[in-house]
Amino acid sequence: MLDTDVRIADSLQQLREKKPLVHHMTNFVVMNDCANITLHIGGSPVMAHAPEEVEEMVGLADSLVLNIGTLTTELVEAMVSAGRAANKKGIPVLLDPVGVGATAMRTAAAKQLLSQVKVGIVKGNAGEVSVLAGVEASVRGVDSAGTAGSLPDVAQKLACLYDCTVIITGPVDWVSDGKRTCSVYNGHSLMGAITGTGCMAGSLVAAFAGTVADPMLAALAGLACFGVAGELAAHTEVKPASFKRALLDEVFALTGEKIKKMVRLGPECTS
Amino acid sequence: MLDTDVRIADSLQQLREKKPLVHHMTNFVVMNDCANITLHIGGSPVMAHAPEEVEEMVGLADSLVLNIGTLTTELVEAMVSAGRAANKKGIPVLLDPVGVGATAMRTAAAKQLLSQVKVGIVKGNAGEVSVLAGVEASVRGVDSAGTAGSLPDVAQKLACLYDCTVIITGPVDWVSDGKRTCSVYNGHSLMGAITGTGCMAGSLVAAFAGTVADPMLAALAGLACFGVAGELAAHTEVKPASFKRALLDEVFALTGEKIKKMVRLGPECTS
Amino acid sequence: MLDTDVRIADSLQQLREKKPLVHHMTNFVVMNDCANITLHIGGSPVMAHAPEEVEEMVGLADSLVLNIGTLTTELVEAMVSAGRAANKKGIPVLLDPVGVGATAMRTAAAKQLLSQVKVGIVKGNAGEVSVLAGVEASVRGVDSAGTAGSLPDVAQKLACLYDCTVIITGPVDWVSDGKRTCSVYNGHSLMGAITGTGCMAGSLVAAFAGTVADPMLAALAGLACFGVAGELAAHTEVKPASFKRALLDEVFALTGEKIKKMVRLGPECTS
Numbered sequence: 001m002l003d004t005d006v007r008i009a010d011s012l013q014q015l016r017e018k019k020p021l022v023h024h025m026t027n028f029v030v031m032n033d034c035a036n037i038t039l040h041i042g043g044s045p046v047m048a049h050a051p052e053e054v055e056e057m058v059g060l061a062d063s064l065v066l067n068i069g070t071l072t073t074e075l076v077e078a079m080v081s082a083g084r085a086a087n088k089k090g091i092p093v094l095l096d097p098v099g100v101g102a103t104a105m106r107t108a109a110a111k112q113l114l115s116q117v118k119v120g121i122v123k124g125n126a127g128e129v130s131v132l133a134g135v136e137a138s139v140r141g142v143d144s145a146g147t148a149g150s151l152p153d154v155a156q157k158l159a160c161l162y163d164c165t166v167i168i169t170g171p172v173d174w175v176s177d178g179k180r181t182c183s184v185y186n187g188h189s190l191m192g193a194i195t196g197t198g199c200m201a202g203s204l205v206a207a208f209a210g211t212v213a214d215p216m217l218a219a220l221a222g223l224a225c226f227g228v229a230g231e232l233a234a235h236t237e238v239k240p241a242s243f244k245r246a247l248l249d250e251v252f253a254l255t256g257e258k259i260k261k262m263v264r265l266g267p268e269c270t271s
Numbered sequence: 272m273l274d275t276d277v278r279i280a281d282s283l284q285q286l287r288e289k290k291p292l293v294h295h296m297t298n299f300v301v302m303n304d305c306a307n308i309t310l311h312i313g314g315s316p317v318m319a320h321a322p323e324e325v326e327e328m329v330g331l332a333d334s335l336v337l338n339i340g341t342l343t344t345e346l347v348e349a350m351v352s353a354g355r356a357a358n359k360k361g362i363p364v365l366l367d368p369v370g371v372g373a374t375a376m377r378t379a380a381a382k383q384l385l386s387q388v389k390v391g392i393v394k395g396n397a398g399e400v401s402v403l404a405g406v407e408a409s410v411r412g413v414d415s416a417g418t419a420g421s422l423p424d425v426a427q428k429l430a431c432l433y434d435c436t437v438i439i440t441g442p443v444d445w446v447s448d449g450k451r452t453c454s455v456y457n458g459h460s461l462m463g464a465i466t467g468t469g470c471m472a473g474s475l476v477a478a479f480a481g482t483v484a485d486p487m488l489a490a491l492a493g494l495a496c497f498g499v500a501g502e503l504a505a506h507t508e509v510k511p512a513s514f515k516r517a518l519l520d521e522v523f524a525l526t527g528e529k530i531k532k533m534v535r536l537g538p539e540c541t542s
Numbered sequence: 543m544l545d546t547d548v549r550i551a552d553s554l555q556q557l558r559e560k561k562p563l564v565h566h567m568t569n570f571v572v573m574n575d576c577a578n579i580t581l582h583i584g585g586s587p588v589m590a591h592a593p594e595e596v597e598e599m600v601g602l603a604d605s606l607v608l609n610i611g612t613l614t615t616e617l618v619e620a621m622v623s624a625g626r627a628a629n630k631k632g633i634p635v636l637l638d639p640v641g642v643g644a645t646a647m648r649t650a651a652a653k654q655l656l657s658q659v660k661v662g663i664v665k666g667n668a669g670e671v672s673v674l675a676g677v678e679a680s681v682r683g684v685d686s687a688g689t690a691g692s693l694p695d696v697a698q699k700l701a702c703l704y705d706c707t708v709i710i711t712g713p714v715d716w717v718s719d720g721k722r723t724c725s726v727y728n729g730h731s732l733m734g735a736i737t738g739t740g741c742m743a744g745s746l747v748a749a750f751a752g753t754v755a756d757p758m759l760a761a762l763a764g765l766a767c768f769g770v771a772g773e774l775a776a777h778t779e780v781k782p783a784s785f786k787r788a789l790l791d792e793v794f795a796l797t798g799e800k801i802k803k804m805v806r807l808g809p810e811c812t813s
Binding site for chain 1: 298299300301303304340341342343344370373374375376377411412413414464465466467510511512513515516
Binding site: 027028032071102104140142143193 | 574587787
């Protein structure tokens, strides 16, 4: 079997050949950045949220992102419709439970989506994923404020609970599908100085999930690409708005060679 | 009669003197970019979509943009109200039928707007305009995926159907008012690597339409300015986020001299 | 008592230690920029507007921004709920009455918010503040088109009317709490060439208001930081999109030393 870094590099090549259509139902803060980063990695973004059209738009898509960053009751209902259409069609659904634990509405919305839609990948920060996994944690606004659990355990727990792949983003990213758990060490601290990096990571993972069949590989590929691009951007920029521009540029300029040279996965990833 | 390049350069000068107020009812993905590019060319943008205020806001405006990129039923109803107010006042309405052909809702919304509002300018990609013109075509998300027609014919057909000016954006842009059909060769391939360039082109055309009486001239001026700025941006930048910043900068820095030197119109434009 | 420049520099230090959570209910045009600038100054932004969750989100926040730039009837109702929760909790509320005077809906919404919520700080342009203060003025879209009053008088009048602190932004910014009135001379003309600078200034003021008890100090600190960052950005950039990136970068890179060296307050501020 190929090493993971080679499989990630191959996935990037496949993504650029397929140009997967990633249907986003996402928040208003990051919509532009998520559309751009999807284009830059080689995918095709579409944003559509009206209940009258989401099922039909899903019919054209290769993957679906449900991000509750600026949720409303109507939007969550439309997400359920879109998610069910995605399940019926057999395309992967990624849930980004932004701010879960901060308000009862967000926690309820994420749980509703997890119970009414077969979600393939959940991506959140430590606090958000812990809350969904039933581990004591706190969330302040949309930022994690700590968890009582160990990150790989929390990821694995939620993965088993919903039979899905779980990503916890942070200084080190963790991915678990319940059986395998693996960490990604790429990234840079400046990514925490700009808004929406978590959401952008979700767009990349969804673009890979719309390309390769294995959600664990899609998760690792999206996180590795984002982290490597962040490191490359930090080579030239030390302030956040310039860094953000460079980050988007570096996603566009990624190559399999860069990935193979720079990706840093935890030792447990080879097991 | 003056050559078209001189007329475009003069229109830019007039735009900057008049500072037309361009009322946008547009999608959430591009709102910030469209507001900025309207300012940079010399106009004044306003975004307002509440049904209670759109008619009054139109009363202050010099042109109106209706862009259905993230439509809802309520938004389309408000667009009809705003469009009718614009018709009553006599200011031009530009329709950007984003994603028409991808979902039934989008196609119905664009046709509703075309039937209930006198639209002066329709601006879309090859797939979108073909669908509205009744020419076989396909749209994938918000991207054109080909048309069975020739672009100048498709533009002319839709222009005759609704007695309006039609723009088809692409590697070469086409403009037709039914009687005259003309192409613009300016632009750069990096414009396809960022989201919202079509929408931004619409904002520029609407700013010119709020300045000069001839919609054909407004269309050519907006497309030429955008394309020339894109070429200038590509002189210094080769990655998309840096290119986007440079593109906006170059719109701001456009002069009549640059336009006259760089604009490239098709040979049919002189007829 | 410390000089104002020293107090502003100290406030910046305190803000970065506290990392105040600024709950924004703001318009779709500027959401991304406002989130980023809040992060860059050292705060933590959250955007939430669903009526079901705003009161709970306010419970986590240190200050609340109500910006009616793309208002709807439902959003204004949710703003009232959030504002009352903020009043109950005792955190400051900043109102940005975008476009007041342009449409009856905007004027009514701002007056409703001022009557049903105890607003601590109102921040607008000359036209908007004049309309609220009952001084003859005109607003074109979201831009001020002149006022019949003198700016310090208008600011003071509105401050007395609603017992709050009032900011008028412009080439010179004015701040009044009804008793004290003070001007800030920092800033750069390029700030008028990009959209949302007024909204971003509001985010900075709200971050300071969530940190220090004195709203006058919060207002001066936010305006001074923004203006100083703008001047620093203009040292290297002369075109608007590049300037915007540099402006955000310079907010991130601000220090107390830069503030103390560069801040320019009117002579009346020392009284």
